[in-house]
Amino acid sequence: MTSHMTPALRRGPRCDATLPIRSARLTLALVVLVAGCSEEPLVPRGNASWSWRLGGTSPDFHAPMVAPMLKERLRRAGIKDPKVHAAPPPLREAKTPGSLVPSQVHVDVQGVSDEAKDLVVQLITQVGRLGVHCVDEPNPRLDDAFHGDPALTNAHVERTKALKGHSRPTVEITLTLAGTNVLWKLTRENVGKRLGITVDDMVIVASVIQTPIESGTLELTFGRQGDLEDPDRTARLWALLLGLEPLPAQPTWLEER
Helix, strand or coil, X not given: CXXXXXXXXXXXXXXXXXHHHXXXXXXXXXXXXXXXXXXXCCCCEEEEEEEEEEECCCCCCCXXXXXXXXXXHHHHXXXXXXXXXXXXXXXXXXXXXXXXXXXXXXXXXXXXCHHHHHHHHHHHHCCCCEEEEEECCCCXXXXXXXXXXXXXXXXXXXXXXXXXXXXXXXXXXEECHHHHHHHHHHHHCCCCCEEEEEECCEEEEEEECCCCCCCCEEEEECCCCCCCCCHHHHHHHHHHHHCCCCCCCCCCEEEEC
């Protein structure tokens, strides 16, 4: 007698026609939530536009290198499609054929606020170089003690954050793992000596090391209380600059076109 067995049916994946709609609604809700929490751009938007050309006398000011660095700064500051490129000097300024190599940087920005001009100038002229130094003298002259090769630089920065609500611009710097180890070793071996933090050769912090610093976090406060009208925006400016590679040299001149 032949027995016939009904083969077991394997249940396939459930087909729910409403699933894509639910997913779309969830995605839309997340997009709306993120958009609602987004911060306004560092450089306020508006109808103004400006053009500059800048250059430097230092041989380290290499225009083809500087141009993309400035463009990245402006882009991160919220300026849409900034035009930045290296260019030779005008023919009237070229003294020799060799001077026609790209030695200047031309910058064009559009769609920004009238009040944002000074902020944009800072973005394209500040070097943004961080340095952490240690000196033996307990009371050094601040203007010349913290120069030379620093123990920590922008290369050791993992991320930066502008701290809001302070009366003076304040930036929190989180170091990389390598940077954290360097800072811990530096402060462990130099308790009682002075730790200095410089930004573009300005001494921002000069404190006596009391105990080794293990956290890998630095807090910088710029300027004097009451000096700046918008400390939060200034803090965002320096957080942006210190989180990127510094310019190879300081621009020595700027001309509005």
